[in-house]
Amino acid sequence: MPGRFTRLAAVALTAAALLSPTLPAAPAHAGPVAEKEWREVFSPDGTISRVLVPARKPAALSRELVQKAAAAEVIPLQETGPSAQRFDLVIIGDGYTAAQMGLLRQHAESKWAEVAAVEPFKKYKNSFNVWLVNVVSNQSGVDNDPYGTTRDTALDMTFYCAGTARLLCLDTAKAQAYAAAAPQVDVILALGNSTTYGGAGYSGISTASGGNAQSGQIAIHEFGHSIGGLADEYYTAGTTYPGGEPGEPNVTTSASGAKWASYIGRATPDGGVIGAYQGGSQYEYGIYRPSENSLMRVLGRPFNLVGLDVMDRAIAAKAGGTPPGPCDALGQRRTGTLASGATAYQPDGNWYYTGASGTHRGCLDGPDAANFDLYLEKWSGSAWGTVATAATIGGDETLTYSGTAGYYRYRIVAGSGSGPYTLGYDVP
């Protein structure tokens, strides 16, 4: 069955590499500029900048190649549900020979593990289908690895793209043809058979070195663009933003950060609190971002609270409104909605009784922008007393308590923020 592109977001062409060449003085806000295009370049410390490189026009595909691509073997690394209600990540490889399909699979699994370790992918791991397309190359490795070497490979991947050592480019038309062998295509991750750090980001396609443990961070940043529609939060020194209020949810011209007013002052996973920090979307002045150092600014860091919620909603919307939650593994489930400062008791405003000693497990899945806390209480015979507390920052909490027979209840408190929650719990 031929695949379809469903979510190719309108982000500018970008790309990434380790080296940090000299930037042009004034980066344009628009992407492609006649025969040239902007690409992201990553420095060894994770900082990101942009370079203008000559555009590479993909060659027209031969009928033979299209047929060969459509017939490529597809392996489901993870199939969690119908594609209409899932994000479909398609992983393809370049520079892997027929004898190296096992190595490609190993690289694909470790890259998915790297992505799925970062929120919100961790939380929504089961909202993704992950397909591996076994793209067979005639020769092993990619071009210019090391510099000056060439290989005959299926997707024409090459380092030293536009003269930048760690910029890993490929033929996007060929990549799309092979990815289309999967049942559905939402985003493509193309792995080069190399251990050299590097990668690139195109609209809907990220490249990364399959054998390098950190190169998946580039794909995570690119997913911020393609899934969440997030703007970059880094900037070029000395530049001033020339436009009106930008459409992206994580940059604003308002120095008070009114765009994300309900988040202001809250702790954010990338450190510090949400505010309005000067610089973003490539420009230093006249534009503000929600936090000092999120992964839209520096690789290897978490999304900030604003970006996290946007990603969360985008994935949940695609996942049919009922994304598998982190608390679903527990046997009992209750849902509710809390206003800021309010308290709820579960189950059902009541309590539960157990005649057994053993472990009570509670898990609260609340809004990421809120601070919800979870308490387990036990009846002493005359009053309720708290026996276990889960009160970290954020909307999600888990607790365990080893107790004797008796009456128990969960208390859920919205310390700040409001919204729906799910409580999962197990009774001994």
Ligand SMILES: [Zn+2]
């Ligand atoms: Zn970016």
